[in-house]
Amino acid sequence: MTVEYALVLFCIIIGPLLLSRDKKLNLYGHSAALAKSIGIVCVTFWVWDVVATARQHWWFNDAYVLGPRLLGMPIEEWLFFVVLSFVSIFTWESTKYFLKRRR
Amino acid sequence: MKEYTIAAVVAALLVVLLDGKLGTRVLRQSAFWIFLAVMYAFKLLVNGYLTWRPIVTYNSEFFLGLRLFTIPVEDFVYGFSLIAMSVILWEYLKARKQTGRT
Numbered sequence A: 001m002t003v004e005y006a007l008v009l010f011c012i013i014i015g016p017l018l019l020s021r022d023k024k025l026n027l028y029g030h031s032a033a034l035a036k037s038i039g040i041v042c043v044t045f046w047v048w049d050v051v052a053t054a055r056q057h058w059w060f061n062d063a064y065v066l067g068p069r070l071l072g073m074p075i076e077e078w079l080f081f082v083v084l085s086f087v088s089i090f091t092w093e094s095t096k097y098f099l100k101r102r103r
Numbered sequence B: 001m002k003e004y005t006i007a008a009v010v011a012a013l014l015v016v017l018l019d020g021k022l023g024t025r026v027l028r029q030s031a032f033w034i035f036l037a038v039m040y041a042f043k044l045l046v047n048g049y050l051t052w053r054p055i056v057t058y059n060s061e062f063f064l065g066l067r068l069f070t071i072p073v074e075d076f077v078y079g080f081s082l083i084a085m086s087v088i089l090w091e092y093l094k095a096r097k098q099t100g101r102t
Helices: A004-019 A028-054 A075-102 B003-022 B030-052 B074-098
Strands: A058-060 B056-058
Touching: A004 A075, A004 B030, A028 A058, A028 A075, A028 B003, A028 B074, A075 B030, A075 B074, B003 B074, B030 B056, B030 B074
Parallel strands: none
Antiparallel strands: A058 B056
């Protein structure tokens, strides 16, 4: 299924995205910091990934990606870093919240 | 040459330096390592699926060839960089805004 990689990304982000509006985490109270952090991480890892893909450190299976590519990378791979940096920040804030509540 | 192995280790070291340089001290908090364990647990599922299918295939020329299930060990070092860099920048940018420095 060509939607498979996209589905994986959807499964990763859907939970955090829905829960991220919780006031206790206050993610969107710092939306500029959130956007900037995600932006810087994405640019850094996009550069790495484009070079690594060009040098054939790894490659992506056409059977599981939607098709559109940019600089050799499927659109899903570009989105991967947006998803992962967001989910990291969400999980970090959640971890801190639960640890604080336990004390 | 094991370019992926080298790149992953260098990136992880740079992220450790970044945490020191920005003064965020994220890596010194026990909460960070608990958080990383949670992320790795999910990572086993996701990265495991991506490499088992495989949606992404790794070139044996560029990594050590050691795997946990189907996941190259380098991916855990790579994952550390991605995860840690995200929260270090987040903590830094959030604090910078709160203290009013630009």
